[in-house]
Amino acid sequence: MRREINLNGKIIGYNIKKNSRAKNLSLTVSRNGQVGLTVPKYFPIFLAEKFIKEKAEWILEKIEYSLKNTINPIVGHKKDYLEKKESALALVEQKINYFNCFYNFDIKSLQIKNQKTRWGSCSTSRNLNFSYKLVYLPESLVDYVIVHELCHLKQMNHSVRFWDLVSETIPDWKIRRKALKKHIF
Numbered sequence: 001m002r003r004e005i006n007l008n009g010k011i012i013g014y015n016i017k018k019n020s021r022a023k024n025l026s027l028t029v030s031r032n033g034q035v036g037l038t039v040p041k042y043f044p045i046f047l048a049e050k051f052i053k054e055k056a057e058w059i060l061e062k063i064e065y066s067l068k069n070t071i072n073p074i075v076g077h078k079k080d081y082l083e084k085k086e087s088a089l090a091l092v093e094q095k096i097n098y099f100n101c102f103y104n105f106d107i108k109s110l111q112i113k114n115q116k117t118r119w120g121s122c123s124t125s126r127n128l129n130f131s132y133k134l135v136y137l138p139e140s141l142v143d144y145v146i147v148h149e150l151c152h153l154k155q156m157n158h159s160v161r162f163w164d165l166v167s168e169t170i171p172d173w174k175i176r177r178k179a180l181k182k183h184i185f
């Protein structure tokens, strides 16, 4: 049964399911932000609502988190790629110029691609590729991706020496690397 409830001023829809075998209430918020409550068969609705209200903060936090991480259906499509390719290249060029003032590495070519899973890559022949999806990232994470690939021009691995090189311009790379993992398209 689909119902609505006001949680701290926000109208939230939820599904309530009666289960004759359930002994306790069980509340879930799915990855896409759907709220579900399973209750024992003869459990009164007003008590179910009281329970949800008690968990308001937890539910709203979960929903907000899922909204931030919802997969955007437009991102990755050819049309979106063609529209944003130019601005992605401009962004990458500007960042490469900025950070390479420090590193001074030789770059053979720079390309923007519609890569499925990678933000960037670096080949042994010194070609750098970046995903156009960088335009969707916060600037601090763009910087991290750029510096990461740039440093592979010198260290083709993820050794301590590689991370030392990254640290020279991105001292908090660990935090950024973790934050980047939360962005899935």
Ligand SMILES: [Zn+2]
Residues within 6 Å of the ligand: 148, 152, 157, 158
């Ligand atoms: Zn790497």
